[in-house]
Amino acid sequence: MAKVFNITTSQDEKVIKFYNQAMVELCEFYDIQWNENTPLVHIVPDRKTFNDLWEEKTENWVVGDTMGTNKILYILSPDAYEKDSIHKYSDGEYFGLIKHELSHLFCQILFDSFEPLWFTEGIAVYTSGQLERYEKPKQFSKFLEFFETLGDEAYSQAGFAVEILIKKIGKVKFLKALKEIKTPVTEKSFKEFFKKNFDIELSYKWFNENL
């Protein structure tokens, strides 16, 4: 696998515009003025390079990742988007992708963990406007399984679950609570966090009652 990559500064005005817009909106949502040392976006030209960066074969639905960094995003280029993934390209879709990945970086300022994956993905889906892509579930039944593995419901169900939670708790209180998450996060510690900060027993029952 390749270990050396060529990078050049992008002149892609559309992607630059999406980045700037997403940053403004996320600074407002998270109430964080991220003006210095701002995130770097790396546009990856094709799936092969994506795989080389990851050092493994990536799934065909994966089009962006922070690769565990707290400052850099890697996103599949608009030109390779349809050829090298299962997604259909649209400007709205691509803006959502950039905003989703940037949202992960904002979230990491508040707590330094990607786990529970359903929770961090749910926050990224909700804050990036990607809920539009999914149909609201009739019942929650699966998302809590995705603590350290990923599946569809970690995005679709979890995005709606996070929306419900933020609307019930209130955004300010929700964001304040995130700073209380201690790492490393375990399933047990996250349940305790949930109970202590939101006064909710973490289960499908509460989410279904509030659906």
Ligand SMILES: [Zn+2]
């Ligand atoms: Zn994500």
